[in-house]
Amino acid sequence: xxxxxxxxxxxxxxxxxxxxxxxxxxxxxxxxxxxxxxxxxxxxxxxxxxxxxxxxxxxxxxxxxxxxxxxxxxxxxxxxxxxxxxxxxxxxxxxxxxxxxxxxxxxxxxxxxxxxxxxxxxxx
Numbered sequence: 001x002x003x004x005x006x007x008x009x010x011x012x013x014x015x016x017x018x019x020x021x022x023x024x025x026x027x028x029x030x031x032x033x034x035x036x037x038x039x040x041x042x043x044x045x046x047x048x049x050x051x052x053x054x055x056x057x058x059x060x061x062x063x064x065x066x067x068x069x070x071x072x073x074x075x076x077x078x079x080x081x082x083x084x085x086x087x088x089x090x091x092x093x094x095x096x097x098x099x100x101x102x103x104x105x106x107x108x109x110x111x112x113x114x115x116x117x118x119x120x121x122x123x124x
Contacts, residue, residue, distance in 0.1 A: 009118030022096030
């Protein structure tokens with residue numbers, strides 16, 4: 001069984017930075033594609049970023065491109081989302097997700113495992 005646990009969320013002013021962390025348990029973590037999604041009340045879960053296990057494919061949503069960076073440390077079973085130049089519209093619950101197919105998908109339905117989420121609030 002694979003478990004994902006996010007941390008690092010919080011309250012930050014616009015223009016500030018946060019780094020989210022996702023700790024992954026499971027022997028084959030290094031073969032999973034990993035992604036970050038976010039969700040606000042009443043809306044569908046939104047793709048933020050994904051990275052394959054080897055790093056040969058990395059994608060970002062247009063809304064975060066140039067501001068967010070996904071990093072994975074396969075040796076430590078960790079995935080990070082470095083968020084810079086945060087905006088109030090980045091406020092959401094952020095979820096870490098794992099994909100056994102390692103397909104670098106932008107669709108939430110293609111991910112097999114999810115964390116519990118961490119709240120990010122950006123004040124104006």
